[in-house]
Amino acid sequence: MAFNDLKHAQRARLEHLDRLFFWDGAATRTSLIKQFGISNAQAALDFRAYLAEAKKDALRYDASSRQYLAQEGFQRLSGEATSAELTQLLTTDFAAAFDRLPDLQRVQDMRVLRPLYRAFKAKEAVKIVYQSMRDPEPITRWIAPVRFASDGVRLHVRAWCYTRQAFRDFHPARIDPERSFEETRPAEAVPTDEDWFTWAILKLKPHSRLTDAQQRVVRIEFGFTADVLEVRTRKALEFYTERRWGLEQKEPRLERVSTEYVVMGAEETDAI
Template identity: 35%
Template structure:
C-alpha cells in the first residue's frame, strides 16, 4: 500500500485503492462491487469510479455489454503496490472455515508474538496471469524449475490450473499436468514464465483428491502414562481418546510433512517428544496412495 495522497480523505482513497485492487487482481470492477463492500450509495460509487478515471487516466476501460470496468493494457498502479503474498492471504481470509482477524471481537489485545517464517518471493505479474487462466478455464505453459534430479534446468510444461493451496509454508498451484496426465501441485515461486494459453485438459471436477475430505484420526502416544494421555486429550479436546482433523485429501501429504511429525514412525519416537500419533496409520497410507501416486514437484 502506498502512502496517502495529499488532499484525499482516507475513506475516498481506500475506495480508490479498492477499485485498483479489483482491476489488477480480479479483472474488473463495477458500482455494485463498491456498494457491496463499502455500503455507499449508487451516486457515490459512480463518483468514485469517475474520480479514479481522473486521477489515473487510461488505467481502465468500460465494457458496455458487461457494464463493468476492466484494466487497460497500459494499466499502471497508482495506489496499489502489487504483492502476490498479500493477495493470496486475502484470499485465505475469504475461507469461512478458519478463524480470521475479521471474526475477532477483541478491542484491547494484550502482548503476543508469533514465529516468523521466511517469505517466498512470488511474482505478482505471474500470479495475475495465472489467476486469469483459472478464471477462464484454460491451459497454459509454465516455465517451471523442478528439484527433480532428472530436470536440473527449468522446463516448459503445460498445465490446466484450477486452485491454489497453502501448505503452511508455501503456496502451490493445483493443476492438471498435461505431461504426467495427473493432478499435481506446482510451487508458485518456481514458476518463472507463462505462455501460450490454449484449450484446457481436465478441469477441477475431475480432481477427486481435491474434492474428497479425509478425516485424519489422531490420538495420544500410547507410551505416555495414563495421566499424560489425559492431559494430551484435554489439550486437543479429544473424545474417547481420539480426535479427527478434516482436510482435503490433496493436502494430506503436506499436513503429515509439516505438522506433528506424522511419518508413520511416530510410535517409535520418544513419547515425551512425540505426543500425538496416527490412530489408524493403515487408513492414512491407503488415502495417501489414492492422493498421489506420483512424487511431489
C-alpha cells in the same frame, strides 16, 4: 435494549468491558474513558447498559477499589474468549512481556500468481518453466490450474499437468516468471480431480511412546473429546495436513490410528 441490537460504537465499548471482566476480572468507567475518549456521562450510560444485560450476581461493585468485579457466575455477553484476544491485550498493554517468532518469509510473486489466477478463471492451460525439488534442472510443461489451496503459510496451485498426466501441486515461487506464461491454450481433456472431491478423515491419538500423564496433556492441548481425534481434510491436501499437525516429525505427539476416505456427495461437489 438487547446487546445484539446496540449501535456499532456502543457495542464495541461493551465488548471491551466484556474482555476486561473476563481477563482482568474488573473494570471501571475510567477503563472506557481511556480506551475510547468518551465522556464520564457516556461511560456511565455504557456501564448501565452492560449491567442490564449481564447475568444477575455476575458482577459486584467494590466500594473500596471503586470498580466492578467479576464474580464466579460471570458469563461474557459477546461469545467465548479466544487466544487472539489475549495476544492483542499483551501486544497493546504489555509489549515488553510478549514476543513472537518471525514469520516464514515465502515469496509470492504477483507475476506468477496473477497469470495463474487468470488461467484458472478462463479455463486455460499455460506453459510454464518449473523447478521441482525432484528434478536437477527446470522443466518446461503445460499445466491447467484448477484449484488453489493454502497450507497456512503460502498459496499452492493445484493443476492438471499434461506432462505428467496427473494432478500436481505447484509452488508458485518455483515457476520462472521470466520464461513462463508466454503461451496459453484451452484447458482440454482435464479429468475429474478425484482426490479433491474425496474427504480424508484422519483418526489420531496421543503417541504411544508418551507416558499416561503426557498423553493426558496432549488430549487437552489438541481438544480431544473422544478416544480419537478426527481431522477432516481433502485427500488432495492430506500431505500438507500431516506436516502441519507434525505427524512426520521425529518425535511426534500424535500418531495416526487410521484414515478413512469418503467420496463427497453430490451437494458438496456441486457447491464447488
